[in-house]
Amino acid sequence: MKFSTKAIHVGQEPDPTTGAIITPIYQTSTYVQEELGKHKGYEYARTGNPTRTALEQCLASLENAKYGLCFSTGLGATNTVMNLLSQGDHVVVGEDVYGGTYRIFDKVYKRYGIEFTFIDSTDVKNTEKALRPNTKMIWMETPTNPLLRLADIEEHVKLGRAKKVITVVDNTFASPYFQRPLDLGIDVVVHSTTKYLGGHSDVVGGAILTSRDDLYENLKFHQNAVGATPGPFDSWLVMRGLKTLAVRMKEHQKNAMTIAEMLEKHDAIERVYYPGLPSHPQHELAKKQMLGFGGMLSVIVKGGAQNAKNFLHATKLFSLAESLGGVESLIGHPATMTHASIPQKDREARGIGDDLVRLSVGIEDIDDLLADLHNALKVVSLGVLSK
Numbered sequence: 001m002k003f004s005t006k007a008i009h010v011g012q013e014p015d016p017t018t019g020a021i022i023t024p025i026y027q028t029s030t031y032v033q034e035e036l037g038k039h040k041g042y043e044y045a046r047t048g049n050p051t052r053t054a055l056e057q058c059l060a061s062l063e064n065a066k067y068g069l070c071f072s073t074g075l076g077a078t079n080t081v082m083n084l085l086s087q088g089d090h091v092v093v094g095e096d097v098y099g100g101t102y103r104i105f106d107k108v109y110k111r112y113g114i115e116f117t118f119i120d121s122t123d124v125k126n127t128e129k130a131l132r133p134n135t136k137m138i139w140m141e142t143p144t145n146p147l148l149r150l151a152d153i154e155e156h157v158k159l160g161r162a163k164k165v166i167t168v169v170d171n172t173f174a175s176p177y178f179q180r181p182l183d184l185g186i187d188v189v190v191h192s193t194t195k196y197l198g199g200h201s202d203v204v205g206g207a208i209l210t211s212r213d214d215l216y217e218n219l220k221f222h223q224n225a226v227g228a229t230p231g232p233f234d235s236w237l238v239m240r241g242l243k244t245l246a247v248r249m250k251e252h253q254k255n256a257m258t259i260a261e262m263l264e265k266h267d268a269i270e271r272v273y274y275p276g277l278p279s280h281p282q283h284e285l286a287k288k289q290m291l292g293f294g295g296m297l298s299v300i301v302k303g304g305a306q307n308a309k310n311f312l313h314a315t316k317l318f319s320l321a322e323s324l325g326g327v328e329s330l331i332g333h334p335a336t337m338t339h340a341s342i343p344q345k346d347r348e349a350r351g352i353g354d355d356l357v358r359l360s361v362g363i364e365d366i367d368d369l370l371a372d373l374h375n376a377l378k379v380v381s382l383g384v385l386s387k
């Protein structure tokens with residue numbers, strides 16, 4: 001079965017009791033047992049729920065994974081991946097991971113005696129140099145948020161295998177439609193399903209995908225033991241989103257490409273970060289390991305922080321909001337929004353300055369989106385002139 005078909009059908013047989021074509025929302029906390037120990041595979045809803053099972057199977061099929069596990073949030077999924085580790089273990093992490101990922105590593109798991117080294121994972125040599133005898137995991141985001149930097153997945157797989165280190169990719173930005181890290185040999189994929197997978201800005205969720213039996217058993221144990229599981233309605237909403245993932249991603253990418261090209265030529269813009277542009281320093285790698293370039297881009301606005309703020313206050317269709325990956329276009333200021341939890345010095349060292357603006361390009365009509373950005377940038381250009 002091909003991607004779009006799997007997104008609509010896997011895990012979602014018509015309901016055996018009624019024939020309902022859509023998997024029901026099994027809004028129940030417990031399941032009746034025929035006699036002690038004899039049940040239909042479900043005992044208690046933290047451990048398992050049929051709506052969640054359908055979503056887990058569908059997501060697994062989209063990432064070409066043997067197993068899928070779903071969570072109440074993306075960070076709930078991240079937390080459960082960290083439960084694979086023990087005190088004294090060491091993790092090598094890309095330095096520009098999602099702010100909340102940085103925060104759970106630096107502010108939570110460090111206190112439990114897990115060590116982290118944050119490196120620039122655009123060059124696998126940095127990862128290799130950071131490895132120690134107690135390194136158990138390499139954690140990458142590719143493309144990263146908000147600078148759209150790439151880590152070479154195949155190079156990291158080689159390194160991870162040679163050193164017997166678990167490799168993890170947060171695949172939220174690309175979605176399985178545009179990138180399948182497990183196919184390239186990665187051990188574990190993590191998602192915030194809140195973003196492209198849900199796709200309609202109406203649900204928060206997370207997922208872990210793997211094909212390794214040993215890791216799955218361990219992760220499944222912790223999914224139940226720690227308990228950050230999604231409710232049936234949230235699972236259902238993500239599953240409903242998945243059905244249109246392929247058509248949405250194509251539109252996100254088409255709009256993002258057109259906007260990236262327009263902004264790159266615009267007088268008020270200093271620089272555009274989008275892996276689909278030939279000017280992106282890793283454009284060739286993007287073409288090699290991704291199946292498309294996605295709907296996220298960031299820009300440096302000329303003239304500094306005030307101009308960046310003027311720009312994001314002046315757009316009308318692009319709404320000022322956290323998050324990304326929904327059908328509606330969003331605009332954000334990483335320094336004070338998504339990445340505010342990173343200390344200013346570290347943040348600026350990572351290239352996330354006050355003049356950086358991030359766009360989550362939605363699937364509205366491209367003419368309206370272009371007009372909105374042109375109008376907003378007029379305000380900025382005036383600001384530049386009046387300085």
Ligand SMILES: *Cc1c(COP(=O)(O)O)cnc(C)c1O
Binds near residue numbers: 172173204205
């Ligand atoms: C949003 C996000 C997360 C965290 O997911 P939540 O659903 O907000 O908990 C993790 N990684 C990336 C890349 C994200 O964008």
